[in-house]
Amino acid sequence: MKNPKETLIKIFIAAVIIVTCINAITLAADTRRRLRQNSPFAFYGEAFFPLRDILKGESRIGYITDQDFKDAGPMLRYLQIQYALAPIIVDTKNFNQHFILLNCADQKIALSILQKFNLKPLKRNSFGVILAENLNH
Amino acid sequence: MFYILGYLFSFLIGFLAINKVTENNQFPLILKYILGMGLGLLLSGQITFYSLLLCNQIQPVLIIVIHIILISFLIFNGSPRWWSLDHRRGGPSVIPILIYLIILSALILTASFFPYGGWDAWGIWNLKARFIFLGGTQWRNMLDPALFQTSNHYPFLWPLMNVWIWCFGKSAPTYIPLVSSLTYAIGLPLLLGFGLYTTTKHKLSFLPAFLFALLPLYQLLSISQYADVLIAFFLLAVFIFFHLSLEQKSSSLFFLTGIFCGAMSFIKDEGLASTILISFLVLILIAINQNFSNRKLKIIGKFLLGVFLTFLPALIFQFFIRPASLQFENGLISKTNPSSLFRLAIILRYYAAEFLSIKWQGIWIIILCGILFNLKKIKTVPSYTLIVGFTVLYMMTLTANYFINTHIPLIFWLVSSVNRLILSLIPPLLFLIFHGILSKSTDKKDCGIN
Structure with a gap:
């Protein structure tokens, strides 16, 4: 055996x-x-590549959202926008910047933020994200 | 089109460097090719790192010139046999090569569906690469506290490897990280297969490489453009070289073992832990090995020199560049988020569920059975002891990290990281198991501890 x-x-x-x-x-x-x-896997950030031409010369912009970063979706969208706009810092804490990105699911909230921070909307993409100029800056 | 020059330069540096170090050793050409690409990209990344520190921005011309000087130096001062390398007959048959081509095709096809890679690719690694390459003197913005969600405290060798390739153009095309990722994704099973073939000469040597590379989860994770596939590649290289160093009693191979060991430290934090754990285990194994009675100091010196050379960027990063991590809370002293035995129980239960999960298609059960076959040899063959010792210590380190750091929600953290981290352990364990089964030389005295 x-x-x-x-x-x-x-x-x-x-x-x-x-x-x-x-x-x-x-x-x-x-x-x-x-x-x-x-x-192919849809990349949300792709829609933000054209903004780099407008934001040339900026080193930091603000990012305001009505969504909770604890959820994966809003975090994913923020990181893909940051990827597309790098090397510009997309700051979620400090809104005292020349340009602000407004990513609100509710357009009424977006409008109220525009008024509250004295922002002038410049562009709005297919996802409803608004690029605004801070008139107080 | 010019980007291909970047890969060519990296390959030449890696290949010629390995050729120079192993000129007095028996070393098959195919392994030099595979390791040449892996080591070459690593060295290119480190050269890019030093030039970045020196000029405070990416200077493509300078980096390319350094590469050309280094290649010229290695050609003229390298092994005189570099142009007439051993084209020995007796290589593997055409079937393994065909299967590797099928694996590569599957990898390319899978990668084409995820051109931007996975979450960590655009959220951490490629994001850093874009800051470094496009940011000019403002590249340090990637370390800004505002970017804490992008793990700004992580090392950045993997981004630098891609930045190096981007140096051959003006833009930062997204397909370069994908190509670099594919290089390691196919390099890893090639290294496993040919590493086993070199050490056993058995026709079944390629079986574990195919088992691993055809795993759908491997295909997905390896093309995700994450740094984990690099860790897996260098980890396997360390173990294969440690084995070869002992087999050939060669101090220059110990030097290469050290180079690969240190290489992991600047890739990610788990790599740093791996470097420290392996260095510690290798030093113990050399110290108790009686085959090197009067050469121990020389061997230890060569190994540590190799570790130091590739560990240096990690040291510079840790002491002078790394921002404080905002993603850490010590659960042992925290009153708001304390660690508890319940937390430990969740971690261990998650491990059990992960190892038995269908997504691994039974590979961990195969590994467990394979280890049982080799239990006796694990105690006597130092390279086997190293792999098992490392696996145990690595899992303990991971568990301690999950247990102590209570900042990140535990379940989310476990789900998003455990599979990637344990993936790196599979190639060395498969190497151990199949080397033990297929090789007849492991019973010989010269490889073991007397």
Whole structure:
């Protein structure tokens, strides 16, 4: 009779080959599903790349939102905007800047913020985000 | 188009440097190619770091000139055999190469659906790269406290590697981090497969690499443009080189082990922890190894020199650049967010659920069985002891971090990080298991502790 350890090792290698084949099949199915959908991951920040031309020369702008950063969605949107506008700092705490980005889910809140901070809206993109100039600055 | 020159220069530096260090060792050409690319990008990132400190902004011409000087130096002072390297016969058959091509195609296809990578890619790593490259002398703005959500206290070697490639153009195209990420994503299974093939010469050497690289979760995480795939690459390189150093009793290979070990320290905090843990374990293993009775000091010296050379940027960063982390609260002394045994129980239960999760397709069960097969050898073969010792200490360090830092909501933190962090442990563990099973040399005296 063969060494039982050798037999166990053979079984082990056979199991690894089977799992490798399962991995390959799962991967192929995943890839096929993605190809069928044929829609790359949407990057929210892309819509903000054109703002860099307007903000040329600025090192910091303000960012006001009515959404809670503890939720993943608002944080994701903020970080993607920061990515698109880098090397400009998009400051969520200090609003005493020449330019302010207003990202409000509720447009009434956006309007009230514009009035409260004496902001002049310059641009509004497809996501409803407003670039405003701070008239007090 | 010119960006390809960046990868070429990096490859040449890495390849020639490895060739120079290993000129007196038996070292297969294919491993030099794989490690050349990995090490080359690392060295390019470090050169970019020093030039950034020197000029306080990115000076592409200076960085490219430094690369050309270094390449020329390595060509003229390197191994005289560099142009006629051993083209020995007896390499692997064409089947593994074909499977690697399939894996690469799958990686490219998956990556094309996520051109900006995952959350940490645009939220941390590529964001830093854009600040450094586009910010001019204002690059330090990325460390501003206002950017605390972007983990501004993280090291930035990975962003610097991409900045280096961007030096060959005027803009910062988003596909460069993706290409760099793909380089390591395919480099890691290549290193695992050819590392095993080099040390065992067994036809099944490539099996664990395919098991790992065909895992859908690996495909997704490795093309996410996160720094974790780099940690995994250098971690595996450390263990393979440590094994080869012992096998060939070569102090120059210990030097390379040190280079790869120190390399992780400037990638991310877990890398820094890995560097410290591995250095500590390697020093103990060399100290108790009786094969190097009168050469221990020389070997330790070479290893520590290697660690120091690639650890230096991390030291500079930690002491002179790193801003205070606003994402830390010591739960051991905090009254508002104290750590508790309940917190520890959640962490451990999460680990159990993670290791058994279907997304790993049973790979951790395979690893557990494989380790059981090799239990005896783990005690006697130093490279195996190193891998297992490191895995245990690394998991303890991670757990301590999750337990002590109560600033970040625990469940969110565990869900978003555990899978990436334990992914790095899989290639070394697979190397251990399959080396133990496929190799006949591990029972020999020369590799073990007498």
